[in-house]
Amino acid sequence: MAALALAFAFAAAALSPVADPSPSPARADNPIIQTVYTADPAPLVHNDRVYLYTGHDEDGSTTFDMRDWRVWSSGDMVNWTDHGSPLSLETFSWAGANAWAGQAIERDGKFYWYVPVSERATGQLAIGVAVADSPTGPFRDALGHPLVVNGEIDPSVFIDDDGQAYLYWGNPNLWYVKLNADMISYSGAVTQVPLTTEGFGARPGSTERPTLYEEGPWVYKRGSLYYNVFAAQCCQEFIAYSTAPTATGPWTYRGTVMPAQGNAFTNHAGVIDFKGNSYFFYHNGALPGGGGFTRSVAVEQFTYNADGTIPQMNMTTAGAPQVGTLNPYVRQEAETIAWANGVETEWTAAGGMNVSWIENGDSIKVKGAAFGTGARQFTARVASATSGGNIELRVDGPNGPVVGTCTVSGTGGWQTWADVSCPVSGATGTRDLYLTFTGGSGYLFNVDWWRFDAAAGGSGGDLQAVGAGKCLNVPNASTQPGVQVQILDCSDGPGQQWTHSATGELSVYSGDSRLCLDAWDNGTANGTQAVTWSCHGGTNQQWNVNADGTITGVQSGLCLDVSGASTANGALVHLWTCHGGTNQRWSLQ
Incomplete structure (x- = not known):
């Protein structure tokens, strides 16, 4: 974390935080994480996604009580x-305490996370390194012992254009080593950076610490210029920076990036470029219960000045603008959140995370969901050891229009999962989506993931056979799996409202059950029955709706075909080699 060396931590704890207009949670999209207290952001761009590595302040902390690190990501x-x-x-058998501020980096397909901890045997602060095959882990101790031990903290890692990697760290001093290509060893001596007033700013009235540098270095390169962004001056810290012509200096102090503010006496920065924009990550104490030991990560978008200097910026409640939109027609993890009220997250029994501890009135905001011409239905994977509750789907605001309501029943356990679905009406365009949870007292249910299905061809939902002028129909609106579909006069009734999702599913509400169009028994031969079946996402349930009006199975490549080119009610539908006839062309109404 942007933790102070212990002597400074005790001194800071005795100080009252500087007054600051804290963000109002009711209006905020900043801080960006609300389910736990987070600190010391370390962003990493990988494969067109930002991975955010943070510390974790325990609830109710009155000191730096930090036992693990967390990972988040966003597109x-x-x-x-x-x-x-x-x-x-617990990952480090030799560590005793203090899961403080670290940084992760990728090299040659592996991810290295450098973190400060206290050695169990000596109590001395040391830098460890963990490694993983994925940016989200799991991470394992790469060495079985510390990489560096000199009693100081806050590692920052950087790989220069020539492939040379550097590790920087330090409070109250600043140090670096040149890492070897394996990223878990180094060559040469541990080098101390001279903290001259020219390099890191003069600290007014101080003889013991004459420069502003305090802790939390963040080193990176932009063009031909090297930047060191750091927490300055205890206590309350602000963020300052220096620049240099090489990775090792000499450093020139450039001024303030973010003044002291935010209801926390520490701060810690991370800077990245992503999708053509520049972003500055930091932490404050803006959430309810927040303060110097219960902090929260936030972010601002900024633009460098023409000469490469960083503009001064303030903390905001708005945060960074959205880049693009979110696709609601693919599976979205329930723990993908722009703003959360009341909920927490936990590991699922099968791996991954789910939203948990849901009570009446809790909610989740998802920003900028691109519904396009409209959604017809919503599906969520849920679990409840009680009697469940409801998921109200609202758009535009927490009290905005209700576009759908799904009833969640008890499933017999908090990790006993079932899918629930409900019709949706009025979810069009790009809208902020709110999942509001209602029900009785106590905990209601958990949510693992959710997904909308788009209306076929827009608002109508009918799939009309061009040759017959009749609609694809589930006989008698059956809810039983394995029923072969047919064509029937269009009624817009149960069994005829089809949706085509971004994942390729063609699904229908038949009665109260959501069923998917399915190639019977994974068939790939002419005459394979087109049936409805419980949705499972297999390739025999994925369909391409083509520009020429044909619908082809992803698994078989065969076309959805009205048997015998019949135009009669009740004519059965199967799969057949594509030939372009009118009995193989469909109009999405």
Whole structure:
């Protein structure tokens, strides 16, 4: 974390935080994580996604009580997916306490996370390194012992254009080593950076610490210029920075990036470029119960000045604007959240995370969901050891229009999962989506993931056979799996409202059951029956709706075909080699 060296931590704890207009949770999209207290952001861009590595302040902390690290990710800078805690003090058999501020980096397909901890045997602060094959872990101790031990904290890692990697760290001093290509060893001596007033700013009135540098270095390169962004001056810290012509200096102090503010006496920065924009991550104490030991990560978008200097910026409640939109027609993890009220997250029994501890009135906001011409239905995977409750789907605001309500019944356990679905009406365009949870007292249910299905061809939902002028129909609106579909006069009734999802499913509400169009028994031969079946996402339930009006099975490549080119009510539908006839062309109404 942007933890102070212990002597400074005790001194800071005795101080009252500087007054600051804290963000109002009711209006905020910043801080970006609300389900736990987070600190010391370390962003990493990988495969067109931002991975955010943070510390974790325990609830109710009155000192730096930190036992694990957390990972989040986002493709749009506003909706953040919780990947849980893939690294903790328990990962390092030699560590005793203090899961403080670290940074992760990728090299040659592996991810290295450098973190400060206290050695169990000596109590001395040391830098450890963990490694993983994925940016979300799980991480394992790469060495079985510390990489560096000199009693100081806050590692920052950087790989230069020539492939040379550097590790920087320090409070109250600043140090670096040159890492070897394996990223878990180094060559040469541990080098101390001279903290001259020219390099890191003069600290007014101080003889013991004459420069502003305090802790939390963040080193990176932009163009030909090297930047060191750091927490400055105890206590309350602000964020300052220096620049240099090389990775090792000499450093020139450039001024303030973010003044002291935010209801926390520490701060810690991370800076990245992502999708053509620049972002500055930091932490404050803005959430309810927040303060110097219960902090929360936030982010601002910024633009460098023409000469490469960083503009001064303030903390905001708005945060960064969304980059693009969120696709509601693919499976979205329930723990993908722009703003959460009341809920928490936990590991699922099968791996991954779910939203949990849901009570009446809790909610989740998902920003910028691109519904397009409209959604017809919503499905969520849920579990409840009680009698469940409801998921109200609202758009535009927490009290906005209700576009659907799903009833969640008890499933027999908090990790006993079932799918629930409900019709949706009025979810069009790009809207902020709110999942509001209602029910009785106590905990209601857990949510693992959710997904909308788009209306076929827009608002109508009918799939009309061009040759017959009749609609694809589930006989008698049956809810039983394995029923072969047919064509029937269009009635817009049960069994004829089809949706085509972004994952390729063609599904229908028949009675109260959501069923998917399915190639019977995974068939790939002419004459394979087209039936309805419980949705499972297999390739025999994935369909391409083509520009020429044909619908082809992803698994078989065969066309959805009205048997015998019949135009009569009740004519059965199967799969057949595509030939372009009118009995193989469908109009999405």
